[in-house]
Amino acid sequence: MYVLIVGAGKVGWNLARELLDKGHEVTLIENNRDRYVTVEQELEHNVQYGDASELWVLERAGVSRADLVIAVTGDDEDNMLICQVAKEKYMVEQTIARVNNPRNKQWFELLGIAPVVSATDLILRLIEHEVPKYGLVHLLDLPRERLEIIELLLGDGSPVAGRRVADLELPEGSLLISVLRDGTGFVPSPETVLESGDEVLAVLDPGLEEELKTYFGPDGTSPD
Amino acid sequence: MPRVGDGSARGVGGASSGLPRDSIQIVFLMIVGAGRVGSSLARAMLRDGHTVSCLDEDPEAHARLEIGLEKPWEDVGGQFTVGTGLEIEALQAAGIERADAFVAATDGDNTNIVIAQIAKMRFKVPTVIARILDPYRAEWYEQQGLHTICPTRVAIEMLETEVKEAAAKVAGG
Numbered sequence: 001m002y003v004l005i006v007g008a009g010k011v012g013w014n015l016a017r018e019l020l021d022k023g024h025e026v027t028l029i030e031n032n033r034d035r036y037v038t039v040e041q042e043l044e045h046n047v048q049y050g051d052a053s054e055l056w057v058l059e060r061a062g063v064s065r066a067d068l069v070i071a072v073t074g075d076d077e078d079n080m081l082i083c084q085v086a087k088e089k090y091m092v093e094q095t096i097a098r099v100n101n102p103r104n105k106q107w108f109e110l111l112g113i114a115p116v117v118s119a120t121d122l123i124l125r126l127i128e129h130e131v132p133k134y135g136l137v138h139l140l141d142l143p144r145e146r147l148e149i150i151e152l153l154l155g156d157g158s159p160v161a162g163r164r165v166a167d168l169e170l171p172e173g174s175l176l177i178s179v180l181r182d183g184t185g186f187v188p189s190p191e192t193v194l195e196s197g198d199e200v201l202a203v204l205d206p207g208l209e210e211e212l213k214t215y216f217g218p219d220g221t222s223p224d
Numbered sequence: 225m226p227r228v229g230d231g232s233a234r235g236v237g238g239a240s241s242g243l244p245r246d247s248i249q250i251v252f253l254m255i256v257g258a259g260r261v262g263s264s265l266a267r268a269m270l271r272d273g274h275t276v277s278c279l280d281e282d283p284e285a286h287a288r289l290e291i292g293l294e295k296p297w298e299d300v301g302g303q304f305t306v307g308t309g310l311e312i313e314a315l316q317a318a319g320i321e322r323a324d325a326f327v328a329a330t331d332g333d334n335t336n337i338v339i340a341q342i343a344k345m346r347f348k349v350p351t352v353i354a355r356i357l358d359p360y361r362a363e364w365y366e367q368q369g370l371h372t373i374c375p376t377r378v379a380i381e382m383l384e385t386e387v388k389e390a391a392a393k394v395a396g397g
Contacts, residue, residue, distance in 0.1 A: 053333070053334055053358075053361075054358060054360070054361075055358075055360045055361060055364070056360070075334070076310075077310075077332070077334040077335055077337075077338045078334055080338055081334050081337055081338065085361075085364070088368070089364060103310075103311075104310060106312075107310065107338060107342060110341070110342065110345055110346055111338075111341060111345075
């Protein structure tokens with residue numbers, strides 16, 4: 001499968017890495033020069049420099065033969081239009097777009113861009129499902145300093161990579177609420193095996209962040 | 225309808241479009257992005273007696289609307305709302321639901337393309353025009369039925385004409 005990914009942030013970079021590991025052909029497009037240079041050291045010819053809003057940049061990356069276009073930049077308008085053009089001009093079968101601001105989700109829908117991935121939506125849905133004893137409203141009513149949600153990226157050297165969720169010894173007062181892998185999120189079951197490159201979301205009592213970070217490994221940096 | 229955009233030399237405030245006022249159909253025009261282009265268009269349309277509402281994320285853009293005016297923008301009948309074209313509340317506050325025409329003239333191509341489609345598809349504004357600097361995308365979206373204005377294309381054509389004329393003179397002389 002040929003996959004075109006736009007935006008080499010943490011999501012895009014990890015996606016590219018995972019898909020390459022799985023044997024797919026991948027081109028990643030990044031429009032920030034410094035970021036491009038960093039990512040290029042690892043991904044080499046699999047990353048291209050340019051603004052994918054411009055048609056020639058997409059064409060240079062071979063958009064017409066892409067089986068899947070994934071737009072995961074930090075800009076919702078860019079993500080919308082890249083997918084719109086990929087689908088309607090270059091006849092790409094499948095697109096996936098990231099929604100940064102959940103309020104923009106309606107515009108993705110209006111333009112017929114589906115499916116979309118919104119981290120905020122995902123978290124809210126997961127809280128509703130996974131933390132029924134608090135309840136969504138109650139949780140959101142809590143003063144900010146009483147509870148936090150953090151996102152952790154599992155680095156290559158993470159001691160929890162390869163382990164089942166059931167076997168984790170998470171600090172008391174913390175709960176794993178979702179795993180983002182290859183651009184999709186899911187609720188981990190006790191049987192879920194964590195992988196390096198996973199982004200995990202955890203809800204926790206204040207003050208536990210450092211403990212949790214240490215537990216997930218020295219290479220796991222917060223993907224802000 | 226009088227042409228707009230050719231009135232920069234005319235006095236402000238005076239109805240001097242050259243046509244009797246009652247022959248003009250008054251429209252409600254909404255402009256997103258009150259930069260050089262948006263604000264000049266806004267003043268020209270207001271001068272011709274139309275109703276004009278501007279939306280800009282920068283509150284300071286209001287000052288640009290008043291360039292050359294003797295009275296505040298609101299006193300000459302203009303409206304100004306602070307917000308972006310992606311915020312539904314801002315669009316509604318600026319009156320998109322009763323707009324006859326919508327112009328997307330922010331400094332971002334992507335923003336203009338998205339909000340023009342919102343105006344057209346979601347709010348069914350009868351006339352929607354998007355300013356797109358990128359000629360290739362302007363051309364493609366035009367083919368998709370979006371009315372686009374591409375200043376870059378205009379500049380290329382003008383330069384081409386001038387340069388060819390100059391070249392012909394050199395060759396002929």
